[in-house]
Amino acid sequence: MSKVVVTLVLSIVLVLFVSPFVLVIINVFKPMSDITANPLSLVGKHGFTFDNFIEAMEKMRFWTVAANSTIITVSATVLTVLVSAMAAYVIVRNPRWKAGAILFSLMIASMVIPFQVLMVPLVSVYGGMFHVLNDRLTLILMHVGFSVSLATFMFHGAIRTNIPMELEEAAEIDGCSKWGTFWKVVFPLLKPTIATVTIIDAMAFWNDYLLPSLVLGRKELYTIPIATQAFYGTYSTDIGLIMAALLLAMLPILILYVFLQRFIVEGVTAGAVKG
Known part of the structure; x- marks a missing residue:
């Protein structure tokens, strides 16, 4: 039982630590309008774009x-x-x-x-x-x-x-x-x-x-x-x-x-x- 609790707690901590990085990954390929509309979606309405990287550089x-x-x-x-x-x-x-x-x-x-x-x-x-x-x-x-x-x-x-x-x-x-x-x-x-x-x-x-x-x-x-x-x-x-x-x-x-x-x-x- 203790191992199950430890595994559950560690899994929750892992999700908390990794989630900001995942949000960056899935939103960096979206235009600003798609990020604002639905930041949790994997793909925005306008699809993938590399414009953020080009303009940022x-x-x-x-x-x-x-x-x-x-x-x-x-x-x-x-x-x-x-x-x-x-x-x-x-x-x-x-x-x-x-x-x-x-x-x-x-x-x-x-x-x-x-x-x-x-x-x-x-x-x-x-x-x-x-x-x-x-x-x-x-x-x-x-x-x-x-x-x-x-x-x-x-x-x-x-x-x-x-x-x-x-x-x-x-x-x-x-x-x-x-x-x-x-x-x-x-x-x-x-x-x-x-x-x-x-x-x-x-x-x-x-x-x-x-x-x-x-x-x-x-x-x-x-x-x-x-x-x-x-x-x-x-x-x-x-x-x-x-x-x-x-x-x-x-x-x-x-x-x-x-x-x-x-x-x-x-x-x-x-x-x-x-x-």
Whole structure:
């Protein structure tokens, strides 16, 4: 009886989570009049249409904003993975290094600070004093700075738990340097954690609206989340165009998740048990 109840509850939760996505899928191929008339119908009176996608791509300059989002997301994610993995390795393999322990503690402490607290100082300092806003590189480095603490924490647990010192000692006996040992022995063994960090950060960077809206003021630098605001009018909103834009924005990160999802559970639990 308990299994039946659990299955029923989980089924209801699944329907609640999936239904908004299904509504987007079935309405994105309808004109605005059909969406308004009957949003729950599978096919509208005017049949299927791809006009929403075509108009959305033209209005938001999709290829330009998609290129901006790709450059920013890929660069920030790669830098976050590399910097965090190297920082965690140095901290784990030098337990007596007090500066490393203090740095790691500060990283953990910084994770509880909400971004909203830093918004005004961020714009004031980097925009008013240094004049470095409206630049992709600035946004990339800010993304890395805000995400490196969590990523270092995850790599720290994975290295400490799953990578034995004997492997590194064997590599050193064979003449491998510390630098070579990290890249040839340690880093390849961190694949599950790398995949997990990549998914978490890539989704965050790709979907982020608040930070890019503060840093990027020129239209040619807009990312996809900022560009979708073009469909929200003061007096009217075309729901079909919004759905098409959101679906276009979601597909790349969804494809990335499908390819890397098998590593996520393994990566999240990699540092959960202390060895």
